[in-house]
Amino acid sequence: MDRIDRKIIQALQMDGKMTVADLSERVGLSPSPCARRVRHLERSAVIKGYVAVIDQTKVGLPISAFASIKLERQREEDLDRFAEAVAHWPEVVDCYLMTGQRDYLMRIVAHDLEAYERFLKQKLTRLDNVASIETSFALGQVKRSEILPLE
Template sequence: MPKADLDDIDRKILAVLQANAHATTEQLSAAVGLSPSPCARRVRRLESDGIIKAYIAVVDQEKIGLPISVFASIKLERQREDELDRFSNAVMAWPEVAECYLMTGQRDYLLRIVVKDLAAYESFLKQKLTRLEGVASIESSFALGQVKNAQALPIP
């Protein structure tokens, strides 16, 4: 996918919205130095171009009772397209999987799984992950603490 051509005002708009998706058009236009109408048009263009994909609330996983993050490295028996698709489709249906990456190297996938406790992870592992056809091995690592979790991307 080609890189979008962003000017300095587009970059400022993205930086402001990443810090505060609730910013009103008036607040946004004041922050980037445009009047409200052209600022709103730029935001609509960024949305229609797919640069702004969604507006979300970032939820504190501990405060909602999901304090455990488990990183699971998955190796499949074979890396054929149909098997990769089967795994990806299954993962999309599992709410415990917060993130999933197709990887290079020794493992095929890296998952971040969020659960309330060790028993919940064991249940997820036994009831879902190990039952999925084509999984050759699973290596789990438990996060002891989070050092950084940047929600905002560095805008080049």
């Protein structure tokens, strides 16, 4: 990746709906080479996709719960089985394999506390190998960004 690719990525992070004409003008490249570079960034999975950023409260999902999970065992097959299950749960919007005292940290969104309780009882606690779960609830969001600091 060169300086122009970084400029393209930075611009698309700010506005993924930007036209190729606007993008090419912003990065100082003519439209055809700019479009080729974008296609290359997409094919090489530097650009993984395009999404609309949604206000979770306005769509009825005001609860963000952060669950910290400890497994009984951390063998590769146990980690893979956990990751496979979590990948199918739409309530889990972020999940990270962690170092330290806990094995996973996930952010779960819910309509209300009862919905989170259902998720916990019907999904998370039913997984084999889960030793403990600690949940914290967000009181408010201070910052959220999908923009990576490329410079």
